[in-house]
Amino acid sequence: AQSVAQPEDQVNVAEGNPLTVKCTYSVSGNPYLFWYVQYPNRGLQFLLKYITGDNLVKGSYGFEAEFNKSQTSFHLKKPSALVSDSALYFCAVREYTGGFKTIFGAGTRLFVKA
Amino acid sequence: DTAVSQTPKYLVTQMGNDKSIKCEQNLGHDTMYWYKQDSKKFLKIMFSYNNKELIINETVPNRFSPKSPDKAHLNLHINSLELGDSAVYFCASSQDTSASYEQYFGPGTRLTVT
Numbered sequence: 185a186q187s188v189a190q191p192e193d194q195v196n197v198a199e200g201n202p203l204t205v206k207c208t209y210s211v212s213g214n215p216y217l218f219w220y221v222q223y224p225n226r227g228l229q230f231l232l233k234y235i236t237g238d239n240l241v242k243g244s245y246g247f248e249a250e251f252n253k254s255q256t257s258f259h260l261k262k263p264s265a266l267v268s269d270s271a272l273y274f275c276a277v278r279e280y281t282g283g284f285k286t287i288f289g290a291g292t293r294l295f296v297k298a
Numbered sequence: 299d300t301a302v303s304q305t306p307k308y309l310v311t312q313m314g315n316d317k318s319i320k321c322e323q324n325l326g327h328d329t330m331y332w333y334k335q336d337s338k339k340f341l342k343i344m345f346s347y348n349n350k351e352l353i354i355n356e357t358v359p360n361r362f363s364p365k366s367p368d369k370a371h372l373n374l375h376i377n378s379l380e381l382g383d384s385a386v387y388f389c390a391s392s393q394d395t396s397a398s399y400e401q402y403f404g405p406g407t408r409l410t411v412t
Binding site for chain 2: 222
């Protein structure tokens with residue numbers, strides 16, 4: 185079965201500093217990887233995805249993610265954090281079990297301090 | 299215009315009652331989902347429909363019954379509510395069942411069973 189792991193429950197970063205939210209995956213076959221963000225009392229919003237092609241994927245709000253096949257990682261990054269980036273971030277992988285379903289990681293809470 | 303909408307936003311009810319949550323998407327997507335997010339923010343798929351047909355049915359108690367009258371609507375009916383059903387329920391949609399498509403989430407329905 186496919187799975188994703190987010191090793192950090194929480195990441196703290198100062199505004200203006202670069203941020204990284206880590207994700208590792210375990211899949212059989214080609215991975216279909218996603219990042220979503222959840223603000224308080226809201227639904228998840230899609231940030232970016234890796235399907236194929238360039239290992240560096242650019243997404244919404246200045247976020248990017250690097251797909252690393254050898255390390256089975258798909259870390260989310262942003263060069264300069266904003267206080268408004270504070271939210272819950274989910275890494276996800278698509279798994280086929282008679283139909284494609286999304287397996288979400290446990291989530292990483294990002295706190296950006298002014 | 300809200301892409302994926304859910305009603306109600308909050309639902310407080312007593313054990314043993316029956317309740318329904320409604321979901322509508324105006325994105326023209328073929329595939330819709332129900333997710334449950336527990337108090338630790340863990341997100342798990344419950345059901346997935348494609349063009350009104352059930353394609354994913356996770357290990358969910360029979361008390362939960364989804365219905366899709368058309369591809370723009372997916373409702374969730376819950377019988378004999380239990381305390382453990384308390385959670386936030388999210389509806390989502392994607393263009394179709396392909397692994398490469400991201401999902402669009404509704405704002406969630408916070409169900410509290412007392």
